[in-house]
Amino acid sequence: MGGGIGGEAGRHVREGRGKDRCGHGRAASGEDQATLAAPFEVVGPGLHTGRTCRVIVEPAPPDFGIRFRTLRQAADFTPATWRVRVPSRMSTALDLGAGGRLRTVEHLMASLASCGIDNAAVTVAGGEIPILDGSAGPWCGLIGRAGLRRQAAARHAIALLAPFEVSDAHGFVRGEPCDRCCVDVSTDRMPGFGVLRWSGAIDPETFRSAIAPSRSFGNASVLWRAALRSRLATRLLPPDLRHRLWLRSFHSQTVTGCTGPTPAEPRPECQHPISPWTLSRMTVTAPEPLLRGARPGRVAVVLGGRILGGARFPDEPVRHRVLDLLGDLALAGRPLRARIVANCPTHALTFAFVAELMARPELWRLEPAPAAPRASAA
Structure with a gap:
């Protein structure tokens, strides 16, 4: 599988520390964070652009969150949060900086969050996440086959x-x-x-x-x-x-x-x-x-x-x-x-x-x- 994590973001993935995103240490009780046990890759057309896009989803260290980058952006990953969400018709789009814009992230985001994945690094060749069969079923299958790995950092909820x-x-x-x-x-x-x-x-x-x-x-x-x-x-x-x-x-x-x-x-x-x-x-x-x-x-x-x-x-x-x-x-x-x-x-x-x-x-x-x-x- 090509397109691995490299550069500064790669060092972050390899050298992540065990504090939660609030700066607190691990909680005495509650659930630990989780990442994927193995990477996976998907290739398919986008719903709106119709263009083929390649997506690589890889494990990430504690407190990394869900982050995206395009291959044009080299090493820079952008946290997938409301702060970088930009308007888009009939989809959810993120501004990844340096002219990078990624559409239709919602099915992948829902699958990662609902399957308990806190940390993942997503590299994309293209401008839109593949629609697959229109559902999140294929994403859940890929996450399930990759497996989950618990991490020594507390998971916090809003x-x-x-x-x-x-x-x-x-x-x-x-x-x-x-x-x-x-x-x-x-x-x-x-x-x-x-x-x-x-x-x-x-x-x-x-x-x-x-x-x-x-x-x-x-x-x-x-x-x-x-x-x-x-x-x-x-x-x-x-x-x-x-x-x-x-x-x-x-x-x-x-x-x-x-x-x-x-x-x-x-x-x-x-x-x-x-x-x-x-x-x-x-x-x-x-x-x-x-x-x-x-x-x-x-x-x-x-x-x-x-x-x-x-x-x-x-x-x-x-x-x-x-x-x-x-x-x-x-x-x-x-x-x-x-x-x-x-x-x-x-x-x-x-x-x-x-x-x-x-x-x-x-x-x-x-x-x-x-x-x-x-x-x-x-």
């Missing part, structure tokens, strides 16, 4: 002390004090599906079996309109035909009545305003590729109230919302000990929740993470 909520026109995300990580997520804006809702505690086995297999979903009409905007369609189709096909694409978006569960409810008394700095990083202003790599086998294609080819779960779209939410929450840099309640969370809104929460240290504190079961080998 424990919420009071309810905290942010909202926008799409929905809301709220955190509530809890002794573990659990979620309650709904969506009521999926044409043809009504209201979908999933709740439960997040541990490695639950994530692997109930959340990770859910796929990115693309409305067939949205995918069709993206194809009509492509350079190939512009060259081959007359403008009037493209316009008629564009209008017809909206006719397939049937909407059924909202039956079954009710959406999660906001709590206005817990809402906090979103700062101008955070708002400036929620809106995409620069053009970027979109869904160029989307096709059956990489996304779950939704048409009306059906998933073409069959769903992996009856409520697969909302489970994938949970997956994306967990990947974006991982940008806090530590595990969250909280109950996360959300309706229609987007990448931008979850980023706003993390950024605004971190800016209010009176609402949280770092505590030793309690011992919990780790993901078993696949």
Whole structure:
């Protein structure tokens, strides 16, 4: 396996010390940090760019966190945190410095965090993490086969002390004090599906079996309109035909009545305003590729109230919302000990929740993470 860790970052990986990221020594009780027992490598196309990308995920020392670099950046690794998150349509993107920008990190981030990996060094040849089959299942399988290695450093979690909520026109995300990580997520804006809702505690086995297999979903009409905007369609189709096909694409978006569960409810008394700095990083202003790599086998294609080819779960779209939410929450840099309640969370809104929460240290504190079961080998 090529592309190993080198330079200053490589020395950090080889010579990591055993203090936690707060500067404290190892806790008398609680869980130790963990890294991979062996590296692994993935090659595949990106969802939005459609370009092939190579990813190498390697073990890292205690307190390294999850860090990324591109091959163009030589030895510099960038911590994957909310501070370097940049706006991106339908994905989570990181600014790695020196012109390096990496899209669609959320599935890998969710898998590492939910499988109990605290420290990993990720080297990427390309600008987007591969979409694989649209789910986090392949990532969990690779992590399981690589194995986990405990490290002599205490693992700390962010424990919420009071309810905290942010909202926008799409929905809301709220955190509530809890002794573990659990979620309650709904969506009521999926044409043809009504209201979908999933709740439960997040541990490695639950994530692997109930959340990770859910796929990115693309409305067939949205995918069709993206194809009509492509350079190939512009060259081959007359403008009037493209316009008629564009209008017809909206006719397939049937909407059924909202039956079954009710959406999660906001709590206005817990809402906090979103700062101008955070708002400036929620809106995409620069053009970027979109869904160029989307096709059956990489996304779950939704048409009306059906998933073409069959769903992996009856409520697969909302489970994938949970997956994306967990990947974006991982940008806090530590595990969250909280109950996360959300309706229609987007990448931008979850980023706003993390950024605004971190800016209010009176609402949280770092505590030793309690011992919990780790993901078993696949």
